Amino acid sequence: MTKTMPAELEALYPKLVNLLLDPVFVVDEHGTIVFISEACEQMLGYTASEMTGTPMLNYIHPGDLDRTLAAASRVISGQPHTDFENRYLHKDGSVVHILWSARWSEDDRLRIAVARDVTALRRANQTRDALYRVSEAAHRADSLRALCDGVRQVIGEIFPQDKLYLAFQDKARGLISAPDWSDDEPSGWVEGPMQAGTVLADVIQSGQAVRASRHPEHPGLGVNPLNLPTPPGPANWLGVPLISKDAVLGALVIESHSEGARYQQTDQELLQFVATQVATAVERKRAEENLRFMAHHDPLTGLTNRSLFYDRLETALRAASRAEGGLALLYLDLNDFKKINDARGHEAGDQLLTEMAHRLEGCTRETDTVARMGGDEFTVLLADICDHASLGTAVARIREMMALPFVLGGETFHVSCSIGAALYPEDGESAGQLVRTADARMYLNKRGN
Template sequence: MTVDFKALYPKLVHLLLDTVFVVDEFGKIVFVSDSCEQLLGYATNEMTDTEILNYIHPDDLDRTLAAASSVMSGRSHTDFENRYLHKDGRVVHILWSARWSEQGRLRIAVARDVTALRQSDKTRSALYRISEAAHSAETLRDLCDGVREVIGELFEESDLHLAFFDAEGGVLSVPDWTAGGSSGWIEKPVESGTAIGDVISAGQALLAAGDAVRQGVEGRDLAQPEGPGWLGVPLISRGTVLGALVIESSASGTRYREADQALLQFVATQLATVVERKRAEERLRFMAHHDALTGLTNRSLFYDRLEMALRSAGRNESRLALLYLDLNDFKKINDTRGHETGDQMLIEMARRLEDCTRETDTVARMGGDEFTVLLTDVHGRASIETAVAKIRELMSLPMNLEGKAFHVSCSIGTALYPEDGVTARELLSKADANMYLSKRRTH
């Protein structure tokens, strides 16, 4: 039997899984095989007689034109890759094999969809970089910055939000990535009826696109016409919801799909393990340098900061002050009212000391009911007296502990650098001695 290859050839072309394009010298599509619908979402009759450039991702337009010019000059391409826009708006990565037919002055090309392959490459790279960030980041906040960069490459036209959940306080801690926010956190309550609230409470992923009561992490209204796409997945480790990973787009018509959800959830699963480990490391680091009861700087870290402050004051010819404090009659209260009341009193004293000092100052618990305060960049004894008066005023307020009001006072000793000493030992000794002088005067 004789086979009519001329008649069979078009049928074979339309059976190919890869898409065949024939484009004239002016960039118009004169033929495209049926698989174009699977590739870009358009039927053959929709693409025929249209400009091929209409479908190219804007960011790849210049280099695609350069490649087309190269093909038209007689150089065949077998591995050119660029991005096209699918009919539904998503990005498709295409690997081309193309040559020029001088006889018809046509570019003949075969297009293969390599989107899944490129996404796989990106995912593998993202997980590797998240692992790198976990090892190099000193804090959880540093890790968030690294993850933001990685997710930004996976979802190029989306904003990333990372939110960590405090179940006890019912609040979310979100990295401050606003202008100038390079190290801080923003805390906000978890509100029911919001998209982020649903992700946290249910511990399940959520695709949101038009529910009037749902809002994104930054309060965007998802019900506005052509509103932003919103996708949130929980960060879960050992059955506990640690927070949520959210991507959000304000681009018109953007809608995330199940494939995006699966990818983000995969990344979130890996990230949750890293976050749990980083939190544990931070807890251990905090416990090593802070008092377990009050959360204040402990004796060891205080000495380090005092030595550092002394070196800085010596270089800059500035002054610093050291205050040594203890609660009057604390042992009596502790013995008669119980250790629980005593502990609560120490915690309250710690909070009050923090409230009446600056962020640049250091408040530490040295042990028992003894505390120290390091004041940097002071201007003489007058400024110390002002600080001491402020502390005494705050400490004179009643402490409401276990339904009972307690009135307490404290003894305070001071030392000024360099007048009262130039070493940590000299300043601590001077402040301690002055504290006991103060205590004797009050008894």
């Protein structure tokens, strides 16, 4: 014989339910909320009367809709759930992570569930995981761009529906650079001037996090910061500074294309934590890249140094041998450089060498390599040069560029250079043979001048 609940306890039952810290939901077979306890307001921002009679689906995060419907079908079929977790949208637009315990009452044709807000726990887990993942990305990345790609993946898992932007400032030049993710470019960067008056510029210049609205025409820049007296738009843009050793390196920005999205203080705190780890990793990666650059480049001109040049020459020779192609090597030095250096001083001499390096880079291709071998001697590795006609054209272009006047300390100088050339495989098949031949021909050219 089934015992019925005494009338006084039955009347007390709703009051007891409303005392629970975890909300109780009762949903009919059509997905409509028929009862919800008062704790729902603390969790989702809506009162019980606002939610009663409305579809449960109205409150589910769009990214979790399909899996939630599938879980609801399993409960209705008689499979109780005790550990299903999904995301709901708070009345203010923030995301709430909910852990459910649910079962189906066949007699009443109702789904009864208890919801527990686990948002704080998930945020703590995300914070811990982000620290590890950013550290892992920094260790694995072999360049700053690769690190940015790793950070993009970490942020994408924390804010999967949002767009990420990373911006780095070059304070001396007033420029902003960012990884080019427009077409998943594997190594590209975009660069442009700092746009004063944008929220992105405010974040970088102030070193303070800002919540604002997404700019409808200029992704990543933001408009209408929420520190205005009357915020005119939704807070679907969030930018935090990248700060390392009290210096602002740039900014990390997320923005949502959902007009109803509204980033909260908890989102800002999480993103700021990640940004702190990213800034440290970026500073370390920049230092590593600078050390690598210094090890393989001339400190005065920034050109490839002797060591790296020989590595590239050996690589180019192997490639030319496999493809049965050709290449050319030029050896150059400035005529009367010592006279200029002695008469005008080392500073003028350094300026002359630096300008020569710029000109050599300007009249060669990206596939070519320009190197400073020491003093006023330079080499140029010309890829895919197979005949004397092509070689002659390249040499003529360099001579034409070097014939232009140099301006040093307000004075104009005309400086000539001597050039020796060697073709592969005609003048040698090894790096040593080609360098010796080009060097010897350069000195013959110099004596002829």
